[in-house]
Amino acid sequence: MGSMGVPTEYYQLVAALLFTIGLIGVLVRRSALIIFMSIELMLNAVNLSFVAFSRQHGQMDGQIFVFFVMAVAAAEVAVGLAILVAIFRNRETASVDEVHLLKG
Amino acid sequence: MGEAILFTLFSLSAVAFALGMVFRRNAVHCALHLVGVLLSLSGMFVLLHAQFIAAIQILVYAGAIMVLFLFVVMLLNVKGETPLLTPGSAKGFGFFFAFIAFVELLWIVVSQGGTEGEPAPVPALPPNFGSPAEIGKILYTTWLFPFEVTSILLMIAVVGAVVLAKRKFA
Amino acid sequence: MGLTLLWLVPLLPLVGAILNGVLAGTLPRKMVSAIGVGSVGLSLAIAVACFGDLLALPPESRRVTQGLFTWIQSGDFHAEVRYALDPLGAVMMLVVTGVGFLIHVYSTGYMGHEKAYGRYFSYLNLFTFSMLTLVLADNFLLMFLGWEAVGLCSYLLIGFWYQRPAAAEAGKKAFVVNRIGDWGFLLGIFLIFVTFGSVDFATVFTQAPQRLAVGSAVATAIALLLFLGATGKSAQLPLYVWLPDAMEGPTPVSALIHAATMVTAGVYMVARCHIFYLLSPPALQVVAIVGILTALFAATIGLVQNDIKRVLAYSTISQLGYMFVGCGVGAFASGIFHLMTHAFFKALLFLGAGSVIHALSGEQDLWKMGGLKAHLPWTHATFLIATLAIAGVFPFAGFFSKDEILYQAWLRGGPLLWMAGVIGAFMTAFYMFRLYFLTFHGRSRVPQEAKHHLHESPNSMTGPLMILAVLSVIGGFVQVPILAGGQRLDQFLEPVFADAVDLAPAAHAASAAGAEVGLMVISLVVALMGIFVAYKFYVADPELPRRLAEQMRGAYRLVFNKYWVDEIYESFVVQPIYQGSVRLWERFDAAVIDGAVNGVGRQIERGAELLRLAQTGYVQVYALILTLGAVVLIGYLALR
Numbered sequence: 018m019g020s021m022g023v024p025t026e027y028y029q030l031v032a033a034l035l036f037t038i039g040l041i042g043v044l045v046r047r048s049a050l051i052i053f054m055s056i057e058l059m060l061n062a063v064n065l066s067f068v069a070f071s072r073q074h075g076q077m078d079g080q081i082f083v084f085f086v087m088a089v090a091a092a093e094v095a096v097g098l099a100i101l102v103a104i105f106r107n108r109e110t111a112s113v114d115e116v117h118l119l120k121g
Numbered sequence: 122m123g124e125a126i127l128f129t130l131f132s133l134s135a136v137a138f139a140l141g142m143v144f145r146r147n148a149v150h151c152a153l154h155l156v157g158v159l160l161s162l163s164g165m166f167v168l169l170h171a172q173f174i175a176a177i178q179i180l181v182y183a184g185a186i187m188v189l190f191l192f193v194v195m196l197l198n199v200k201g202e203t204p205l206l207t208p209g210s211a212k213g214f215g216f217f218f219a220f221i222a223f224v225e226l227l228w229i230v231v232s233q234g235g236t237e238g239e240p241a242p243v244p245a246l247p248p249n250f251g252s253p254a255e256i257g258k259i260l261y262t263t264w265l266f267p268f269e270v271t272s273i274l275l276m277i278a279v280v281g282a283v284v285l286a287k288r289k290f291a
Numbered sequence: 292m293g294l295t296l297l298w299l300v301p302l303l304p305l306v307g308a309i310l311n312g313v314l315a316g317t318l319p320r321k322m323v324s325a326i327g328v329g330s331v332g333l334s335l336a337i338a339v340a341c342f343g344d345l346l347a348l349p350p351e352s353r354r355v356t357q358g359l360f361t362w363i364q365s366g367d368f369h370a371e372v373r374y375a376l377d378p379l380g381a382v383m384m385l386v387v388t389g390v391g392f393l394i395h396v397y398s399t400g401y402m403g404h405e406k407a408y409g410r411y412f413s414y415l416n417l418f419t420f421s422m423l424t425l426v427l428a429d430n431f432l433l434m435f436l437g438w439e440a441v442g443l444c445s446y447l448l449i450g451f452w453y454q455r456p457a458a459a460e461a462g463k464k465a466f467v468v469n470r471i472g473d474w475g476f477l478l479g480i481f482l483i484f485v486t487f488g489s490v491d492f493a494t495v496f497t498q499a500p501q502r503l504a505v506g507s508a509v510a511t512a513i514a515l516l517l518f519l520g521a522t523g524k525s526a527q528l529p530l531y532v533w534l535p536d537a538m539e540g541p542t543p544v545s546a547l548i549h550a551a552t553m554v555t556a557g558v559y560m561v562a563r564c565h566i567f568y569l570l571s572p573p574a575l576q577v578v579a580i581v582g583i584l585t586a587l588f589a590a591t592i593g594l595v596q597n598d599i600k601r602v603l604a605y606s607t608i609s610q611l612g613y614m615f616v617g618c619g620v621g622a623f624a625s626g627i628f629h630l631m632t633h634a635f636f637k638a639l640l641f642l643g644a645g646s647v648i649h650a651l652s653g654e655q656d657l658w659k660m661g662g663l664k665a666h667l668p669w670t671h672a673t674f675l676i677a678t679l680a681i682a683g684v685f686p687f688a689g690f691f692s693k694d695e696i697l698y699q700a701w702l703r704g705g706p707l708l709w710m711a712g713v714i715g716a717f718m719t720a721f722y723m724f725r726l727y728f729l730t731f732h733g734r735s736r737v738p739q740e741a742k743h744h745l746h747e748s749p750n751s752m753t754g755p756l757m758i759l760a761v762l763s764v765i766g767g768f769v770q771v772p773i774l775a776g777g778q779r780l781d782q783f784l785e786p787v788f789a790d791a792v793d794l795a796p797a798a799h800a801a802s803a804a805g806a807e808v809g810l811m812v813i814s815l816v817v818a819l820m821g822i823f824v825a826y827k828f829y830v831a832d833p834e835l836p837r838r839l840a841e842q843m844r845g846a847y848r849l850v851f852n853k854y855w856v857d858e859i860y861e862s863f864v865v866q867p868i869y870q871g872s873v874r875l876w877e878r879f880d881a882a883v884i885d886g887a888v889n890g891v892g893r894q895i896e897r898g899a900e901l902l903r904l905a906q907t908g909y910v911q912v913y914a915l916i917l918t919l920g921a922v923v924l925i926g927y928l929a930l931r
Contacts, residue, residue, distance in 0.1 A: 120908030
């Protein structure tokens, strides 16, 4: 079936698009919660890219990377959300522009 | 042909859900949109011969992580944000930088393609490519050490999360 | 058995030093004495055993080395901690452990009332270790370690009573003056390493005659640099000034370090490195000239000093000058011979002086003594023997050794050198008997309150005096001149100096038994003349010295003030350096360096204050900057 499949470049384009949307989310949203979700989106964009390359090169190492990325993402979400809960409990807000005590 | 149709479908839904996630006001809606993105991507993983990854994408991401998100959303009881975006010039710069980043990524993807604009051909793959058995084989041989390190990382994260979220830490 | 334990000879005193140093203040006095004296005593016993083993070997193979561990290994540079025993080292080792042991015993009596008893013995043991390392070292670097360590111990012991400003100053002076000499020594070692690529004695000394021509500039430079080190340690012109001040230390220390052992390190070193001096006739000449000038110079000062220990100090300087004369004419064995006998009688003199000072509760002024013969019989008898020995009266030890040097000076240095030596010998006899008469004879000038405490010293002090007195009497017979087969020390040292025979300076005069006897008679007569003049001056007619001093006022003041050398050094060396240092401190250190450091600090502070503004506290600003960085990097990679 060889050349029948969708070329890898298309997948990369989708990944790039998703990554950019995630980046916009991180940069412009106020809610820390949504920023976390955007980060997840960016990670998923990269995962897509990994899997696409994995197929392109016929090696499963890319899929293993995805596996690790997921593990790291899970850890990050757990710790990140815990921090968020702690902040919210102390400051009654989840907006990143209202949490800026640590400054020069 | 079928793959092309499915690809188009999944990619369109993924992008649409992503945009929805970033620009919706209600946090619960955002979370549900993200679930949509994850499901779409899971479909694309199947197209890319990554059945195992597709499965854990749904199990871990859509299942576990998103539940955690929704749980926190409800715990914090965040109202819809009054100004959606950050105030000041930061958001202008944000859009601008993101745009440049996209252009650059596009440039890389396009310029790295096959010769004379033709996309690189997709190679034929063995039938068990991406199956749990194959993944397991290399995960527990070549990648054994990173795998173990990851388990320690997860444990640290669990302990950290518990300590951070405890009500009072003196 | 003995030779395998060679390493214990230096090590035991080190163990003693560590024990007494670490446990100082917690151990009872008896224990401190046992450790301090016992370690050196054991060391002496092993040293004697080693010596016996060495004698049992055939003469040509009498060089035993014992490596302990590799000290430094870096590129081509290699230094081992390795001890070597050869006849020269054996003589030194026996002198150090033997005299050292006696002085340790003596110290238990002399320092009995001292508060810092443990500290004293710790230093003394450390000194013994260092000195043994110096004389038994198998390479220049280990020798230098010992060399520096004895300097450190000397500093510590001179300043032992550091509460007294004079003692602290004297210690500092000794340290600084020695540093000048050490600088020369170190440069000499560097030059040796550059030339030979090794600092091992065996390598350097066997290669030296092949690598360096006689009279070559490198040989001269090495010899002179090493000799600069020797002048510092052995108190020769122009670096002798620290030794008289070193008398601020406890008297047993003066006996051990500043008379018998450490100050002879320079002589030992020159003898050890004799090959370089023989390769460089000018350097050899310098050694002889400096030696004889020092001998005369110090003797003249010794004539008029009033402090009992200072007279002995100048006498030590003078005698060291004789040893260098011996080395300087190429008769290294004679120099070592005098070193050995001098160790006996000068240690005895110092210990006797210590006994006198002890009896007078610390009085050191000759003019407050007198008539002590009756009160201190043992001290008097032993002191008389030592004085006769240093004056060079037959058959005491000093007679043989000094006459051998004078004979060698006549033979290889010429009549002028001999003449100067004889004049020095006359002065030696004179000032030593002046000291003796003023202390033990004549009317008592002791103040009334001190008279009540007058007592002979305890056995722990008189015992060593008697042993040293015996050595001062018989010590000379290891080297009987003229008699065939009488030169035992020469024969023993012969393997060490064997290579010197064909390089040694040609004799100016034919060696003849008749000439030797004649010269001996002359010097004996001269010594007796000196004694007679001293008797005339200080016993028969006590007013005579004062009248003479009146008549020769200028000369008297010159000598009495020690040629104003200290003052000259003070105003021409010390003060300029001091003032210059103050200027440098104020103008350079405080202004330039501190200014630069503070200026840099201030600018960084200012810059940091600006940079601080970049830290806004808004997470998204950081994210923006992060993105900017990523965009720039990706752009660079994509468009490259």
